[in-house]
Amino acid sequence: MTQSTRGRSVPESAPTRKRPKNRKAQIALVAAQAFSERGYHAVGVDEIAATLGISGPALYRHFPNKYALLVQAALSTAGQLRLTAENAAADAGSDEEQLDRVLRALIATTVEHRRTGGLYRWEGRYLHPPDRDRMRADFAALNLTLSQPLRRLRPELDDRDAGVLATAALSVVGSVTAHRSTLATKRIEKLLLPTAWRVLRCDLAGAAPARSMLDDPAAPRGLAVTSKREVLLGEAMKIFNARGYHESTIEEIGAAAGINASSVYRHFPSKADLLVAAFHRASDRLAVATAAALSASTDPAEALGRLAESYIDLAFSHPEVPTVYFAEIGNLPSSDRTDLRNVQRLHVEEWVHLLVAVQPELSAVEARFLVHGALGLTLDVGRLLHFDTGARARGQMQMLMLTVLRS
Numbered sequence: 001m002t003q004s005t006r007g008r009s010v011p012e013s014a015p016t017r018k019r020p021k022n023r024k025a026q027i028a029l030v031a032a033q034a035f036s037e038r039g040y041h042a043v044g045v046d047e048i049a050a051t052l053g054i055s056g057p058a059l060y061r062h063f064p065n066k067y068a069l070l071v072q073a074a075l076s077t078a079g080q081l082r083l084t085a086e087n088a089a090a091d092a093g094s095d096e097e098q099l100d101r102v103l104r105a106l107i108a109t110t111v112e113h114r115r116t117g118g119l120y121r122w123e124g125r126y127l128h129p130p131d132r133d134r135m136r137a138d139f140a141a142l143n144l145t146l147s148q149p150l151r152r153l154r155p156e157l158d159d160r161d162a163g164v165l166a167t168a169a170l171s172v173v174g175s176v177t178a179h180r181s182t183l184a185t186k187r188i189e190k191l192l193l194p195t196a197w198r199v200l201r202c203d204l205a206g207a208a209p210a211r212s213m214l215d216d217p218a219a220p221r222g223l224a225v226t227s228k229r230e231v232l233l234g235e236a237m238k239i240f241n242a243r244g245y246h247e248s249t250i251e252e253i254g255a256a257a258g259i260n261a262s263s264v265y266r267h268f269p270s271k272a273d274l275l276v277a278a279f280h281r282a283s284d285r286l287a288v289a290t291a292a293a294l295s296a297s298t299d300p301a302e303a304l305g306r307l308a309e310s311y312i313d314l315a316f317s318h319p320e321v322p323t324v325y326f327a328e329i330g331n332l333p334s335s336d337r338t339d340l341r342n343v344q345r346l347h348v349e350e351w352v353h354l355l356v357a358v359q360p361e362l363s364a365v366e367a368r369f370l371v372h373g374a375l376g377l378t379l380d381v382g383r384l385l386h387f388d389t390g391a392r393a394r395g396q397m398q399m400l401m402l403t404v405l406r407s
Contacts, residue, residue: 024062024072026052029116032073036118036177039330040070040126041246071131077113078120078138084109085145095149102145103196106173107189117177122327125244143167150200161204164381168400169196171380175373178326183365191366195373198403207399209391210309229267231257233278241320245275245328275328276336282321283343289314290350300357307351308374308401312394315378319387322379348372355405374404 030051034043045066049059063069088105092098110117124135146166151157157165172195176188183191235256239248250271254264268274289310297303315322329337351371356362362370377400385393 023054025076027059027062028069028072028076031069032077032116032119035070035073036116036122037330039122039328040066042330045069067128070126073116074119074124074127074135075131075138077116078135078142080113081106081109081120082138082142085142089145089149092149095153098149099146099153099200100193100197103169103173103193104189106170107192107196110173111176111185111188114177117174121174121177125327126247143170146170146200156205164204164384164396164400165200165202167384168199168202168377168381171377172196172199172373172404174380175376176369178376179368179372181365181368181372183369187366188369191369192373195370195404198406199400202400202403204396204399207392207395210312210394210398228257228259228263232259232264232267232274233281236274237278237282237318237320237324240275240278240324240328245271245324245331250274272331272333276332278321279325279329279332279336279340282318282325283340286311286314286347287343290347294350300354304351304354304358304405305398305402307354308398309394311375312378312397312401315382316387316389316394316397319379319382326379348375351375359406370405374401377401377404 027048031043031048034048034051043066045059046056048069049056052059063072084105085102088101089098092101120135120139124132127135143163143166146169147159147162150166151159151162154162173192176192232253236248236253239253239256243252248271250264251261253271253274254261257264264274268277290307293306293310294303297306329340332340348368348371351374352364352367355367355371356364359367378397381397381400385397388394
């Protein structure tokens, strides 16, 4: 096509393509979703750029490298939650109103940004210490928007218990980011709000101390494992937890197990094979504990209690295992990842079946949301308690889990 200018025909110029004003925010959002779903190391900058329909150099005009993207995505996600809570708390007429406003706002925001939740829960380990401290400061401030009014509302609580209850309520809200079960947004909000309130009203002081072999000094402890394969699996999980899978080396794992790197390869062909074997071993232990809890129970309610006990025992005695599972499962080969996710689903469905039997008014999907909320507590609250294996801490942990499962 042409245009006429003073009697001359000239080519029509192509429309000028304007750069969106919020391009940097768009890039950060796409990066947050990709890092959350697949892990920081598995995602490339060119992939993020392609998702937005721009070139790599165009992306680098906003962020100098991938780490800068991680910092922006992680801190903006954590900061958004903090601002959401603080804005909701402003001008509240009472402490109870403040708590309710904050919970409602956080639930709405978390559900809306569900795809980015794994970023601040798992990928923050790859932040450099100063950036990690900034993210932790945001979450500490977020916790205070619940724990401070809670202490005024419940003056019998000390700082420790108020912090535990606030962390547990936030964990319930954040649990929707750990799975992909679908439910209408309004129904999720209607389910999570009273659940978080039940947690905040929980009487931790009245929790019965849990009893298990973990705190029974007379219980037989057995002998230390001498199999190098088993020692390697145990040390690998500790190192993956401390440094992250991609930052860990076969040399480090071998040294922790007391052997050199070449000897590690006699047991496992690669670091990925070591991760796969460790995950399968953890799944086997969970299956055995679940079967034992079910076989010792006479009704669904008792079975739920026993399942909670066994899950807490496993998580608190080896806290690196569930942490590495959630943080590093994206680094497994595709077939192994699918197999392990199927095993996890079957385990969750055992809980769902029992919960629906105890509370038939719940649909299976609703029960699934509550089960994920209860299981997530063992990590979020467990970290706060430093995975204290004492009877008091585990008894409180069990009370919180069963409180979440009551609709």
